Amino acid sequence: MTTTRTIAFVLYPGLTALDFVGPLQVISGLQELGLGFETVTVAAARQPLPTDSPVCVTASHTFEQVPAPYGLVVPGGGAPTFAALADEQLTGYVRQAAGGAEVVASVCTGSLILGAGGLLEGREAVTHWAAMPILRAFGATPVSRRWVADGRVLTAAGVAAGIDMALHLVTELVGEDAARMIQAAIEYDPQPPLGPIDWDRVDRAFMESVIRSAAEKCLADHPELLARLATADGTRSVSP
DSSP: OOOOEEEEEEOOTTBOHHHHHHHHHHHHHHHHTTSSEEEEEEESSSSOEEBSSSOEEOOSEEGGGOSSOSEEEEOOBSHHHHHHTTOHHHHHHHHHHHHTOSEEEEETTHHHHHHHTTOOTTOEEOOOGGGGGGGGGGTOEEOOSSEEEETTEEEEOSTTHHHHHHHHHHHHHHOHHHHHHHHHHTTOOOOOTTOSOOGGGSOHHHHHHHHHHHHHHHTTTOHHHHHHHHHHTTOSOOOO
16 A cells, blocks of 8 residues: 655745645645645644635644644745744644655745744755845755755745646656646746736845844844844844
């Protein structure tokens, strides 16, 4: 009998919906193609969770029901993701489930949750461009790419980069033919109306200040963690 391998997507309040829905759609293709995988979503409880858009999501399973997945994917988000760094139930599950997982992945600031779970020490990693310096707080080396693979840990940059990472993961798991089939099935062929991002015109300072403000607000009751992030970010002092 063929063993079905489970890939679990971790949900928590306030995450960015596309961070997990995009990769979930890609990796669910493995199940649809009958390739020996199943995808599930996991959370502390099976109740509706808010996202950073006007839609709620409900996990298919609780943490306790999926203690040892084959793969683990952690999405990111804005301010609520910083609050999640201090959620010991969440970070504890990520640490425990990742311990025996063959693949551990994140999208956007979800990499910070991997870091809080102790999974990025000594690894290259990427996150949303405005949060890149914070990776150093968790012993990671920030690398500016769409996605980064360092051993069994994959991290993707902001939001849509998660789809790129997921297609790479499918290629690694079952081969290029299946990945190309899934890419065609979801018609993933980006042609943005404004063309590629002109990074020279991006207001980096503004977005980085938004990130710092989010950390200050959400971790006000966790001064040690906040100080750790602030030091890595190059900020001399951050008032909780």
